[in-house]
């Protein structure tokens with residue numbers, strides 16, 4: 406399957422049935438953009454030939470991250486979230502190869518994959534297959550954006566504990582299916598850019614579109630905060646290397662929402 410198309414701008418791999426070479430539907434949406442040189446595609450083989458490789462390294466203060474170097478498309482990194490019943494890969498990246506898979510196995514392999522939102526689908530079905538057709542949890546509200554189906558498990562509702570101590574929360578920011586993962590043992594939220602850790606890493610923010618700077622609606626943010634309120638967490642891991650609120654994250658989230666909402670009077 407190394408020849409399936411991967412969008413160069415968002416990094417999402419398409420199945421043959423969903424592919425239209427003229428347009429990446431995810432990039433055509435107002436939350437993304439088509440590359441300035443027009444719609445371009447690559448493949449896993451193309452990325453490998455161009456010298457990209459997977460990296461697994463610590464993401465302090467307590468997780469391992471998975472990324473691609475040189476960065477591809479949006480450049481996010483995923484997280485290996487450990488616990489009883491095996492590791493969860495939270496979010497995904499556009500690339501993997503045998504060395505990347507071996508590096509993840511050194512940390513115990515993967516039992517499940519869960520994704521925050523469509524921009525981070527990456528090559529999620531390739532990752533599922535590489536670890537034994539493990540489930541890929543995507544919130545059902547985002548079903549229209551799944552462009553390669555494989556072992557995708559669409560889930561409904563507000564929360565779902567997919568493995569002990571790893572609970573998905575459908576915060577609905579950025580995308581209706583926008584999902585964060587609560588890691589109980591680490592007292593942390595993994596948020597991708599559902600709550601995005603900003604350059605001042607004591608704070609987060611909330612956007613409907615990041616590249617096009619379209620703010621998220623106040624009612625959506627208020628609902629999201631009420632959903633995470635019952636969970637204890639001291640750290641927020643955003644979607645890129647180093648984008649981490651290392652401590653005091655629950656108070657930082659509340660203060661960030663208050664600051665954001667105060668600008669929208």
Ligand SMILES: [Zn+2]
Pocket residue numbers: 412413414415416417429430431432
């Ligand atoms: Zn795209």
